[in-house]
Amino acid sequence: MEKRPDMIRRHSAGAIFMHWFNAGCWIALLATGLGLIDNPELQPLGMWWVRTLHALGLDGVLLLQVHATLGLVWASVYAVFSLVRLKSETWPFLREVGTFSPQSDLTWVLRKTLTLTVGEERLRAKGLATELPAQGFYNAGQKLFAVPAVLGSAGLVATGLIALFSRAWPGGADVVQWALAIHFLCAALVAVGLVVHVYMATIAPGEGPAFRSMFTGFVPEDFARHHNPLWHERVAAGRDETLAKRDKRSI
């Protein structure tokens, strides 16, 4: 019988739930938010999107209600999760994605981009290195998406709250106008990153185990050794700081 690979826990059940909760809310908030921009000069996607939603019975008022309610639920659940799991999830995550090794990370991003666009065979034929620098729990690309995603989300919540209470906003109208513009900018920033993230996580070659781990919580040890060797070293040495303890199993 073929030996089944050892599996290492990569994500907690809470983190998996928050990831998919985040994904669902994000897509819905992006869809409704874009639908709320009923102005051809400000609408980046084109007025067809607004007309489509209106044709589906989602008029501006309903979109505003759904967007505001969902945004509030999303931000509240995230705030509670982040606080409750501050030591075990939030802080390790922020420390991990906020720790950059400029030379190594830049090399990873450049070589990965060239590998995906030019192709590994051609790069080798031209004598260019294709070996990727050793990565930790997150690779440089994931960190590059995570930082604007975190900052953008914080910006979205802050400006979203101002917009939510704009009718009762005691400050000047200019604060609300800036909040709306920054809200748009944050959403655009994260949305563009999201496109790359979705491709890298679901379609890009070799990422299958990482994608499946967003459902099961586990990755094959061999995968971790090759894709995230710095993290795997910590896990092997029992010094995994991302998850409280090593959770290894055979399936």
Next chain:
Amino acid sequence: MPRYVMVIDSSRCINCKTCVAACQQENRVPYGYARNWIKVGAGATSPGLHFQPGNCMHCDEPICVSACPTGATFKDPADGVVKVNTALCIGCGSCIATCPYGARFRNPELGVADKCDYCPRLRALGREPACVAVCPTRARRFGDLDDPASGLRALIDKGPVVRLTAPATDTKPAIFYLGRTSPTDWPKDVTPPLPIGLWGAIMAPLTRVVGGAVLLGVAGVALRQLVAGRGEGQREGHGKAS
């Protein structure tokens, strides 16, 4: 479809402000605010004075509509009236800042933009807007420009007619002043508030370009992956942990 306009003979106005009070009552305008006005200019009606009634001009090319992010402010194609959907208005005040006529204000009770809407309740009853109905000198006339029975087209054609515009901003106002009117220099050239201006001039176009480029790039890479075969990318090398 009716095309409602107002024709004002300001030489008839006696500055009684009945129109202002009637509008406040009909539309429950908060104390201290008004949806219409009477401006005082130079003229010969009273000794050295000329009174000029006004309200939202219900422009054919309204800048306030262009400045509204959500479409809460719109020119209703059904009757030509510029309206505010208060349920959709988020109170950002962009429309207020961009009206050359200062015809809008932030309703302190509702927190949304407020302005003249030609009294829809009264119109639904087949009556004229409050300001028109109560004017003792009939300085204000209201009706469908395309309806010969309203007589407004004939009044305008008889001329001369003044449409008040800012020096460099012609929003095609739908209020017509008969004869000479005064003052005429009060509409101001306006630009959208800086955040909304930046959004329209830079942020939205940049998002289109960057978003489009990223989508195309990702699609190209995915296509290349499909053509080259999935195997190649999976043989990626990785450095050893140090």
